[in-house]
Amino acid sequence: xxxxxxxxxxxxxxxxxxxxxxxxxxxxxxxxxxxxxxxxxxxxxxxxxxxxxxxxxxxxxxxxxxxxxxxxxxxxxxxxxxxxxxxxxxxxxxxxxxxxxxxxxxxxxxxxxxxxxxxxxxxxxxxxxxxxxxxxxxxxxxxxxxxxxxxxxxxxxxxxxxxxxxxxxxxxxxxxxxxxxxxxxxxxxxxxxxxxxxxxxxxxxxxxxxxxxxxxxxxxxxxxxxxxxxxxxxxxxxxxxxxxxxxxxxxxxxxxxxxxxxxxxxxxxxxxxxxxxxxxxxxxxxxxxxxxxxxxxxxxxxxxxxxxxxxxxxxxxxxxxxxxxxxxxxxxxxxxxxxxxxxxxxxxxxxxxxxxxxxxxxxxxxxxxxxxxxxxxxxxxxxxxxxxxxxxxxxxxxxxxxxxxxxxxxxxxxxxxxxxxxxxxxxxxxxxxxxxxxxxxxxxxxxxxxxxxxxxxxxxxxxxxxxxxxxxxxxxxxxxxxxxxxxxxxxxxxxxxxxxxxxxxxxxxxxxxxxxxxxxxxxxxxxxxxxxxxxxxxxxxxxxxxxxxxxxxxxxxxxxxxxxxxxxxxxxxxxxxxxxxxxxxxxxxxxxxxxxxxxxxxxxxxxxxxxxxxxxxxxxxxxxxxxxxxxxxxxxxxxxxxxxxxxxxxxxxxxxxxxxxxxxxxxxxxxxxxxxxxxxxxxxxxxxxxxxxxxxxxxxxxxxxxxxxxxxxxxxxxxxxxxxxxxxxxxxxxxxxxxxxxxxxxxxxxxxxxxxxxxxxxxxxxxxxxxxxxxxxxxxxxxxxxxxxxxxxxxxxxxxxxxxxxxxxxxxxxxxxxxxxxxxxxxxxxxxxxxxxxxx
Amino acid sequence: xxxxxxxxxxxxxxxxxxxxxxxxxxxxxxxxxxxxxxxxxxxxxxxxxxxxxxxxxxxxxxxxxxxxxxxxxxxxxxxxxxxxxxxxxxxxxxxxxxxxxxxxxxx
Numbered sequence: 025x026x027x028x029x030x031x032x033x034x035x036x037x038x039x040x041x042x043x044x045x046x047x048x049x050x051x052x053x054x055x056x057x058x059x060x061x062x063x064x065x066x067x068x069x070x071x072x073x074x075x076x077x078x079x080x081x082x083x084x085x086x087x088x089x090x091x092x093x094x095x096x097x098x099x100x101x102x103x104x105x106x107x108x109x110x111x112x113x114x115x116x117x118x119x120x121x122x123x124x125x126x127x128x129x130x131x132x133x134x135x136x137x138x139x140x141x142x143x144x145x146x147x148x149x150x151x152x153x154x155x156x157x158x159x160x161x162x163x164x165x166x167x168x169x170x171x172x173x174x175x176x177x178x179x180x181x182x183x184x185x186x187x188x189x190x191x192x193x194x195x196x197x198x199x200x201x202x203x204x205x206x207x208x209x210x211x212x213x214x215x216x217x218x219x220x221x222x223x224x225x226x227x228x229x230x231x232x233x234x235x236x237x238x239x240x241x242x243x244x245x246x247x248x249x250x251x252x253x254x255x256x257x258x259x260x261x262x263x264x265x266x267x268x269x270x271x272x273x274x275x276x277x278x279x280x281x282x283x284x285x286x287x288x289x290x291x292x293x294x295x296x297x298x299x300x301x302x303x304x305x306x307x308x309x310x311x312x313x314x315x316x317x318x319x320x321x322x323x324x325x326x327x328x329x330x331x332x333x334x335x336x337x338x339x340x341x342x343x344x345x346x347x348x349x350x351x352x353x354x355x356x357x358x359x360x361x362x363x364x365x366x367x368x369x370x371x372x373x374x375x376x377x378x379x380x381x382x383x384x385x386x387x388x389x390x391x392x393x394x395x396x397x398x399x400x401x402x403x404x405x406x407x408x409x410x411x412x413x414x415x416x417x418x419x420x421x422x423x424x425x426x427x428x429x430x431x432x433x434x435x436x437x438x439x440x441x442x443x444x445x446x447x448x449x450x451x452x453x454x455x456x457x458x459x460x461x462x463x464x465x466x467x468x469x470x471x472x473x474x475x476x477x478x479x480x481x482x483x484x485x486x487x488x489x490x491x492x493x494x495x496x497x498x499x500x501x502x503x504x505x506x507x508x509x510x511x512x513x514x515x516x517x518x519x520x521x522x523x524x525x526x527x528x529x530x531x532x533x534x535x536x537x538x539x540x541x542x543x544x545x546x547x548x549x550x551x552x553x554x555x556x557x558x559x560x561x562x563x564x565x566x567x568x569x570x571x572x573x574x575x576x577x578x579x580x581x582x583x584x585x586x587x588x589x590x591x592x593x594x595x596x597x598x599x600x601x602x603x604x605x606x607x608x609x610x611x612x613x614x615x616x617x618x619x620x621x622x623x624x625x626x627x628x629x630x631x632x633x634x635x636x637x638x639x640x641x642x643x644x645x646x647x648x649x650x651x652x653x654x655x656x657x658x659x660x661x662x663x664x665x666x667x668x669x670x671x672x673x674x675x676x677x678x679x680x681x682x683x684x685x686x687x688x689x690x691x692x693x694x695x696x697x698x699x700x701x702x703x704x705x706x707x708x709x710x711x712x713x714x715x716x717x718x719x720x721x722x723x724x725x726x727x728x729x730x731x732x733x734x735x736x737x738x739x740x741x742x743x744x745x746x747x748x749x750x751x752x753x754x755x756x757x758x759x760x761x762x763x764x765x766x767x768x769x770x771x772x773x774x775x776x777x778x779x780x781x782x783x784x785x786x787x788x789x790x791x792x793x794x795x796x797x798x799x800x801x802x803x804x805x806x807x808x809x810x811x812x813x814x815x816x817x818x819x820x821x822x823x824x825x826x827x828x829x830x831x832x833x834x835x836x837x838x839x840x841x842x843x844x845x846x847x848x849x850x851x852x853x854x855x856x857x858x859x860x861x862x863x864x
Numbered sequence: 865x866x867x868x869x870x871x872x873x874x875x876x877x878x879x880x881x882x883x884x885x886x887x888x889x890x891x892x893x894x895x896x897x898x899x900x901x902x903x904x905x906x907x908x909x910x911x912x913x914x915x916x917x918x919x920x921x922x923x924x925x926x927x928x929x930x931x932x933x934x935x936x937x938x939x940x941x942x943x944x945x946x947x948x949x950x951x952x953x954x955x956x957x958x959x960x961x962x963x964x965x966x967x968x969x970x971x
Contacts (some may be wrong), residue, residue: 371944418951419951422947636909
């Protein structure tokens with residue numbers, strides 16, 4: 025079996041003292057039962073500051089700054105110890121403060137339910153802007169907020185739930201329905217906190233694993249919340265909601281629930297999805313739970329401790345196709361607590377540990393490290409639950425003694441050698457096996473350990489549907505392909521030389537010219553493989569998808585709109601290198617937008633070929649001036665572009681034919697038809713036009729969110745051009761074209777790309793004499809769907825409503841296309857659409 | 865001891881008569897076993913549940929105590945409990961349980 029791998033992990037804590045006080049169930053229950061209790065009065069003085077929470081040793085371990093071994097060196101208890109110079113950010117994630125998190129909840133709120141004080145928004149916005157992973161798109165979702173008077177006027181929003189920070193009410197979460205308890209303010213609050221914490225954790229996961237967000241195909245949410253309305257309580261889908269905000273544009277997903285065992289179930293499901301070939305990259309994410317904040321607070325306060333359960337805990341993991349380096353999930357060794365297992369501790373440990381190991385001929389000592397429930401003992405011991413991981417290790421060892429696998433006298437040593445110190449917050453599902461994934465990945469990749477067993481357990485009886493207990497375990501092992509001799513057989517990513525597939529089925533120069541190019545490239549130290557046969561293009565696509573090849577050189581490829589190719593050529597006589605952006609494909613249907621996007625694509629290509637700060641020139645063609653203005657605006661707004669000046673005596677940014685021949689700029693921007701013409705002229709002029717012998721071909725398709733690496737040559741491309749195209753392909757793979765593209769587009773958007781494009785489109789539309797652009801009326805919450813509008817007329821119908829003063833959005837409902845409007849506008853909207861003939 | 869369990873113990877004691885009931889505990893350590901034992905004998909020490917101020921004085925044992933072990937079929941005990949017996953600090957549990965029984969059990 026080709027095992028899937030653990031490609032990355034992300035861990036986030038969110039320090040939320042305000043939510044502990046106002047939303048943790050221990051506290052909310054106490055407020056109902058015993059509003060004047062000493063416990064509630066003592067709470068504030070037992071709250072930790074953000075700095076203390078960051079410096080708390082187990083928290084530093086959770087985000088990867090302090091190894092589990094080093095945590096073990098810190099004498100217990102830990103609540104009175106601090107890590108000197110503790111950092112908010114760590115290799116796995118971060119510890120986020122409450123104010124930033126509340127604003128993040130507002131970003132994650134799609135239905136205008138989080139109302140925040142304007143001054144609070146103004147105060148916190150710069151902090152999120154400075155956050156290294158919060159994207160421009162996310163920042164654009166921040167709403168301005170409301171006046172303080174409105175926030176404090178509790179009469180007008182009695183059913184809402186207030187949000188407090190440092191004792192100040194900074195906003196509230198509204199109920200999403202007046203009668204439906206599943207949409208009450210309380211439920212919405214919990215769900216938005218779970219979603220927002222998942223989002224920031226996924227951002228860290230993406231960053232840690234270096235994966236292109238667009239390459240994530242599926243997300244499994246395994247948190248402990250349920251979203252839905254009164255007709256479908258727990259209908260879902262947190263996974264997709266999270267994916268949307270985190271920018272996983274190519275993903276769908278679903279929710280998996282199983283109490284504390286859910287994360288382990290989810291990883292097994294993700295691994296199965298990848299191993300089966302259904303998806304290549306699956307994200308598993310578990311968000312934080314506000315209900316469990318301060319769950320053991322009474323015990324902590326009684327014993328004079330700080331309130332240690334003051335953080336939301338979240339984790340995320342990326343399960344991907346085997347990359348020949350990351351740790352593998354071996355699905356041959358799977359433990360399951362079945363319906364027939366029974367609930368005695370012995371039966372549980374047997375089903376989850378010894379039986380699956382025995383099926384692979386292993387005993388308990390063959391596993392280097394076990395990760396069962398990883399609760400922080402600092403939290404559980406004062407609450408009377410003991411040291412949970414240690415108890416689990418003792419149980420595993422004791423069962424080993426019973427099975428004759430170890431001596432009874434070896435029991436303490438087994439616990440020491442195969443166990444780990446607990447460090448996870450008591451957030452139910454979060455401590456359950458998965459907190460070790462990040463450290464396990466490092467340890468297995470560095471060869472410090474060879475395997476690990478992750479054990480998730482859950483108490484299903486809490487849901488009152490069964491008295492059953494539950495659990496599932498899986499086995500992580502060091503990558504088995506890492507040392508395999510046949511490197512090419514191992515799918516992509518980490519390898520010495522990228523593998524390039526070549527598919528030019530109908531070359532005008534014959535098969536031989538293509539074969540010679542592949543051989544020439546291989547002799548030069550590149551690794552190319554010829555893809556032949558009637559279905560070679562399909563084959564190529566399949567191999568790219570599966571990672572068997574890292575990039576491809578092809579004579580044809582249907583790129584989507586938004587993607588165009590950047591050619592690369594040596595200029596005649598001088599032999600200077602020049603990128604022509606672009607040469608095939610369509611970056612955008614609007615000319616000015618296309619030119620700007622071509623410029624960015626050109627910069628991406630040049631940078632991935634090692635030109636650190638390429639100079640950019642715009643060909644003197646129609647739309648050139650407008651492109652120049654837009655690029656200038658981007659440059660001034662913080663997307664620095666190094667413009668080349670024309671070599672002609674009158675200078676200027678626009679490049680003439682002479683500049684092209686002199687390669688005055690590294691990147692020459694033009695529309696793709698012109699670019700195509702130039703490529704053909706410059707690469708074939710020495711042969712009188714018959715064969716292209718100069719340059720690297722038409723180059724890789726580049727576009728926002730596009731990650732496949734496919735480079736175009738023509739049917740007239742000769743052997744040297746195809747061989748150079750293989751070299752070009754190899755360079756962009758090693759030069760991390762996808763990563764550079766992501767960061768360039770991100771920077772351009774931060775500098776206002778979207779706004780510039782929209783302005784250009786409006787202008788073009790106006791000058792084309794098309795129907796005038798209608799401005800949208802102020803945005804309203806759209807919860808009502810109007811069915812029956814033809815899909816081709818959908819956008820027009822939306823604009824017709826706008827013109828009538830009704831805010832509307834287009835969307836896709838369960839049964840077909842829909843126009844979405846505010847419930848209160850229903851009658852008016854229907855009347856307008858009926859009158860204009862959009863609906864009957 | 866959680867409130868639901870306290871209620872069940874109280875109901876059973878009323879239904880069958882306290883002299884006819886033995887409570888068997890499975891707590892994972894001495895202190896927790898002692899607290900549960902105290903609850904079903906002297907009353908809920910946290911004064912939160914139905915047994916607050918109710919001294920049932922029931923006979924109470926932990927499953928790992930020798931008196932209980934003798935009552936159970938050896939094979940079943942081996943299958944269900946022997947592993948945990950190895951893990952738990954049985955001596956501490958016995959001393960906690962004995963102390964509570966001596967002090968509060970009426971039967």
